[in-house]
Amino acid sequence: TLGTSLMFSCWWLFFPWYTCFSRLLSTAALAPQICVVGSGPAGFYTAQHLLKHHRLARVDIYEKLPVPFGLVRFGVAPDHPEVKNVINTFTQTAHSDRCAYYGNVTIGKDVMVKELQRAYHAVVLSYGAEDNRILGIPGENLSGVYSARAFVGWYNGLPENRDLKPDLSSETAVVLGQGNVALDVARVLLSPLDILRKTDITEGSLAAIACSKVKRVWLVGRRGPLQVAFTIKELREMINLPGTRPLLDPADFTGLGDVIKDIPRPRKRLTELMIKSAREKPGEKEAALWASATKEWGLKFQRSPLEVLPATDGKQARGIRMAVTRLEGSGESARAVPTGEVEELECGLILSSIGYRSLPLDSSIPFDPKLGIIPNSLGRVQGAPGLYCSGWVKRGPTGVIITTMNDSFDTAQSVLEDLQTGVLNLSNSKEGFKSVRSILHSRGVHPVTFSDWEKIDAAEVARGKLAGKPREKIVDPQEMLQLISH
Numbered sequence: 268t269l270g271t272s273l274m275f276s277c278w279w280l281f282f283p284w285y286t287c288f289s290r291l292l293s294t295a296a297l298a299p300q301i302c303v304v305g306s307g308p309a310g311f312y313t314a315q316h317l318l319k320h321h322r323l324a325r326v327d328i329y330e331k332l333p334v335p336f337g338l339v340r341f342g343v344a345p346d347h348p349e350v351k352n353v354i355n356t357f358t359q360t361a362h363s364d365r366c367a368y369y370g371n372v373t374i375g376k377d378v379m380v381k382e383l384q385r386a387y388h389a390v391v392l393s394y395g396a397e398d399n400r401i402l403g404i405p406g407e408n409l410s411g412v413y414s415a416r417a418f419v420g421w422y423n424g425l426p427e428n429r430d431l432k433p434d435l436s437s438e439t440a441v442v443l444g445q446g447n448v449a450l451d452v453a454r455v456l457l458s459p460l461d462i463l464r465k466t467d468i469t470e471g472s473l474a475a476i477a478c479s480k481v482k483r484v485w486l487v488g489r490r491g492p493l494q495v496a497f498t499i500k501e502l503r504e505m506i507n508l509p510g511t512r513p514l515l516d517p518a519d520f521t522g523l524g525d526v527i528k529d530i531p532r533p534r535k536r537l538t539e540l541m542i543k544s545a546r547e548k549p550g551e552k553e554a555a556l557w558a559s560a561t562k563e564w565g566l567k568f569q570r571s572p573l574e575v576l577p578a579t580d581g582k583q584a585r586g587i588r589m590a591v592t593r594l595e596g597s598g599e600s601a602r603a604v605p606t607g608e609v610e611e612l613e614c615g616l617i618l619s620s621i622g623y624r625s626l627p628l629d630s631s632i633p634f635d636p637k638l639g640i641i642p643n644s645l646g647r648v649q650g651a652p653g654l655y656c657s658g659w660v661k662r663g664p665t666g667v668i669i670t671t672m673n674d675s676f677d678t679a680q681s682v683l684e685d686l687q688t689g690v691l692n693l694s695n696s697k698e699g700f701k702s703v704r705s706i707l708h709s710r711g712v713h714p715v716t717f718s719d720w721e722k723i724d725a726a727e728v729a730r731g732k733l734a735g736k737p738r739e740k741i742v743d744p745q746e747m748l749q750l751i752s753h
């Protein structure tokens with residue numbers, strides 16, 4: 268019959284190879300082109316989740332610096348190398364044949380978000396937070412006053428801060444803020460050189476710290492011990508820092524033993540450790556260590572900065588005037604209110620560690636200036652279909668890498684759902700990097716690929732080896748670009 272002869276003449280249709288071939292044909296058309304702006308944890312975790320859960324998706328990661336990994340490279344303290352192990356996972360993601368990295372490309376300047384939207388089915392903004400909130404008090408421009416962000420950037424080799432040259436000639440430093448970044452900064456200022464020497468702290472900052480006169484660091488907070496933002500691991504590390512002793516006023520902790528009975532366990536344990544260190548007699552070993560210490564650090568509570576005081580030359584900071592506060596309310600929501608009493612503290616180095624802040628990328632993208640975030644629901648940018656956000660720019664500059672990982676997975680999930688439900692229209696074919704490449708070319712921008720980064724990485728590791736360090740970071744972007752141009 269006709270049916271049978273047709274079936275025989277089309278026998279090849281039933282062969283597995285044909286099925287594979289036809290699948291390949293349709294997949295080429297349906298591969299979603301996605302790009303991520305920023306190569307910090309948010310960018311890499313978003314890419315990882317998309318690649319893992321969509322077998323066809325292609326993800327391009329754009330980064331303004333030549334080198335990847337955001338605050339993992341430029342924020343995390345040099346003496347916390349274990350935290351930086353996440354780089355191994357990010358490297359695996361970058362090695363996927365469906366992922367590409369383009370460093371040295373600033374979105375909002377070299378390429379606009381609108382141009383990315385024309386080239387990709389979805390654009391995920393994961394560009395983190397930059398600007399450190401300024402103190403807004405008189406004298407903050409005096410020499411000796413820095414943002415913790417700039418100071419951290421300096422010792423971690425962030426190109427824009429490499430020439431900071433902080434003045435470390437004073438014996439007393441004040442860090443305004445009581446979070447983990449404040450503790451990082453205090454630890455780097457007070458750590459024995461032998462410890463720092465084995466880390467990836469930059470050569471230049473190590474040399475400056477070797478000549479530092481700082482031997483006392485006060486961490487100042489507007490509120491009380493129950494409102495500190497650091498966590499127990501970092502506090503314990505500070506208490507056990509060789510060559511230093513804690514200066515904790517037992518009076519600050521009076522009566523807290525009763526209050527903490529009913530508070531959540533992490534804060535309870537943290538407060539117990541502060542109370543123990545402040546009020547209990549140290550053990551024999553601890554007492555001996557503290558007695559021989561040449562440096563010290565302490566917590567000052569319920570002090571709000573009013574003014575940086577100038578030295579007689581009118582240029583250098585010589586101290587800080589602070590309002591003594593009392594607390595209104597209790598727990599996390601307690602507010603610091605000035606009592607009218609004022610106190611001055613002599614110090615020649617002041618570091619403000621009162622938070623990071625995201626900035627809008629360009630005026631076409633919704634931005635909430637008050638919260639410093641891109642308004643979104645589950646990572647979908649409000650009123651901008653096809654645009655997503657993850658990480659610090661999505662939820663504000665708080666939380667550790669794990670927090671950032673979870674929220675990036677959530678955002679990636681929203682993208683996957685929108686692909687599945689057809690909100691993202693794959694029938695519009697998108698060229699992805701092909702069209703961005705011609706834009707970059709016409710603007711004279713030369714992107715750095717992941718294999719370029721691996722050359723920089725190898726050079727840094729080789730330089731570090733000579734000095735007994737995990738790496739010696741290259742701090743000049745021009746030097747990086749020269750290195751990969753050969």
Ligand SMILES: Cc1cc2nc3c(=O)[nH]c(=O)nc-3n(C[C@H](O)[C@H](O)[C@H](O)COP(=O)(O)OP(=O)(O)OC[C@H]3O[C@@H](n4cnc5c(N)ncnc54)[C@H](O)[C@@H]3O)c2cc1C
Binds near residue numbers: 338342343347375666
């Ligand atoms: C000083 C400090 C120490 C920290 N220490 C720890 C720690 O020990 N452990 C821990 O778990 N967490 C730590 N954190 C928190 C952790 O770093 C953050 O949770 C995480 O880095 C946030 O990720 P992100 O990708 O949103 O931002 P980022 O890490 O800031 O990444 C954003 C990336 O976007 C790039 N970018 C910015 N603008 C553009 C643009 N216009 N175009 C292209 N690219 C752009 C940036 O260069 C950067 O690479 C620390 C944070 C700080 C500030």
